[in-house]
Amino acid sequence: MTTPALTIYGIAASRAVRPLWVAEELSLPYTHEPVPYLNAGARTPEMLALNPNGHIPVLKDARPEGDVIVWESMACALYLARVHGKADGVDISPASAAEEADALRWSFWAVTELEKDALTVLMHRVVMPAEQRKADLADAAERRLAVPLGVMERHLAAQQAKGQSWLAADRFTVADVCVGAVAAWALPARHLMASLPLTADWIQRCQARPAQQALRVKARSGR
Ligand SMILES: N[C@@H](CCC(=O)N[C@@H](CS)C(=O)NCC(=O)O)C(=O)O
Known part of the structure; x- marks a missing residue:
């Protein structure tokens, strides 16, 4: 099985629910890393390298041209819809x-x-x-x-x-x-x-x- 290109970091009981919800609505393949925010879970060296703000969610999109990293929950959600939606007027991505x-x-x-x-x-x-x-x-x-x-x-x-x-x-x-x-x-x-x-x-x-x-x-x- 191939590894999905998308990874969403952050537990569902957090603002990470926003990109998780979009990914689910679009039926996108993705890996979920349920990083907690309590006990500085979003401030480990690995997470700070992804988001220097020390917050979840973070979204990684491993693309042929290189990894795209998105933070800010609304940006993550809108990015998924814009870049991974069909824009066909049927799925949840904007179609006009x-x-x-x-x-x-x-x-x-x-x-x-x-x-x-x-x-x-x-x-x-x-x-x-x-x-x-x-x-x-x-x-x-x-x-x-x-x-x-x-x-x-x-x-x-x-x-x-x-x-x-x-x-x-x-x-x-x-x-x-x-x-x-x-x-x-x-x-x-x-x-x-x-x-x-x-x-x-x-x-x-x-x-x-x-x-x-x-x-x-x-x-x-x-x-
Ligand atoms: N404006 C940011 C806020 C992110 C944020 O504050 N996330 C919380 C969890 S909902 C967090 O990571 N808190 C951990 C911390 O600040 O140490 C967004 O919408 O992504």
Whole structure:
């Protein structure tokens, strides 16, 4: 058996889920190296040689012209779709200039407008031990999130009016992966989500993708 050209470094219970999810959706052959981020797992000499920031995920694409190394989770996800997708209007890769633009703008939007506050909600509502959670931090993050998530709610309503049930098209695309992976962190903001029915429904549909469910099983196993 030949070794796959693609290697994704990083456990599924991390931002590595973004490129892992794209690879699964595209049915790409790849090697998964479940490097943890705790205990400086991303800061070994081998990992620092790949990503001097000391973070996961990292993507390696062994190409005839030489290895291509990508870090930053959104870049890894978008690279896989751009370079390894078919762009046929069937798979999740952008199939037109408009879809490419949507994948880029919504992915950048997710990391700049959503990620920090969504992570605060997740950590201080669910992940941290109860005695360390700070409700006031989560409350403030939820108030701020109401603004960008309101933008998303209105966008999804406009998409629905065009007969498109996903973020960038009438099919699930890499834009849904990139934004859905971040927006899901805000699900514990229950009151906020109750006020955003289209957004809550879209996040649940992203989470219900078989690729996402398989990765959640993997995440629970620690890989
Ligand atoms: N902006 C980066 C953030 C990467 C990041 O912070 N990854 C975490 C895991 S989700 C990590 O590697 N933390 C280990 C550390 O910072 O030591 C990305 O999206 O890839």
